[in-house]
Amino acid sequence: MNDTMVTLVGNVATGVEYRDTATGGVARFRFAVTARRWDRERGTWADGHTSFYTVFAWRALGANLAASVSVGEPLVVHGRLKVREEEREGQRKTFVDIDALAVGHDLSRGTAAFRRAVKGEPRLTERQENGASGPPRDPWDTRPEPATEERTPPEDPSQASAVRESQVLEPAP
Template sequence: MNETMVTAVGNVATQPVYRELASGASARFRLAVTSRYWDREKNAWTDGHTNFFTVWANRQLAMNVGTSLSVGDPVMVQGRLKVRTEVRESQNRTSADIDAVAIGHDLTRGTSAFKRTNRAEVPTTSPQTEPNWEITAGDSADPASQEQREPVAVT
């Protein structure tokens, strides 16, 4: 099967919309992906063009998107690229959608807490309090020294 698989790194641009359909759970949100490049004249990083994708998630992934993501979150999305062209009001419009296979927070730009979900859980709109694995000043980068962490409640 010839499908175009992509990995996009960007920010959640719209609040995810979760729906329970006859075929199962579905969620969608817009993803903003901005390229960055080094400008030698300014001697600084500069933002390039921003592309927007509509990300679609189904079943358990949709349920987890509904409870885990909010506007502004840095995420990585992997999935099938679908480019659609349609005619609206006598004009051709092209959109790029990603049928997501995997979505996760981009940990190069922050931390995240992970919690396994049961299939019966339904997403809520309120943020949930999850444990935050706090790193203290005495910790080193050695993973062996970080094995015994105590969760700290985020308020």
């Protein structure tokens, strides 16, 4: 097959939308790629034009992406380039999409901690990972999360250091 494969380095521009479909889940988000150029006259780096792409990720990649990526994070996206034209409101519009095959954080700009997803095991939502109980939140609900109770350290001073150590060792959300 003659697909055009691309690898893009940029930032997540919108929240990741995830939906379950009959053929498996799909995640979608907008991705911003800004060219950087060395300005010899000023002796500094300057931002060039920003291109925006809609990235689609299917099945396990989509579910893992939705659980791992937030707006503004630097990513490397590899996949098939799809350019399509549509007529909307009497005007011809061009859309550039990427069907992602692999997505990862850009480690030249930060660190990441990998957690392997186990097949067949139900995925924890961010609320469940942080100890929240009750029914799962509607992922399309835009209202702010209700306040949650904070953990209080035990009154026994000998156990206080164990609590501090466990709080330090927990991964950041």
